Amino acid sequence: MITVFTIPDMTCSHCEKTVRNALGNALPDAAVSIDLASHRVTIEGDAAKAEEAIRGAGYSPQRLS
Template sequence: MTATFTVTDMTCGHCEKTVRAALAEALPDAAVTIDLSSHKVTVEGDRATAEEAIREAGYSPEAA
């Protein structure tokens, strides 16, 4: 299952690393693609788990 989110408050390289680390911890084997310029995060894995991980990292994911 692929989940794509728009994370408008992910604005810099540090934000990207934080989101990527949170997803790696929550979904260790999931492929993660982040396009910082469009604020898009795509993750292979459970949508609810990915969304919760991004929120716990301090960001506001919205379904894309």
């Protein structure tokens, strides 16, 4: 399942790395794509686990799909 999140408070490359690491730890086999300019994260995997991992990293994801 492909899920797209917008993360308004992901604003820099450090934020992107933090989110990518959190998702990698929570869902090591998931495909993750991050577009920092649009604040979007696309993940192929468990959406609930992904959202929990992003929130655990200190960010506020909003699910778009």
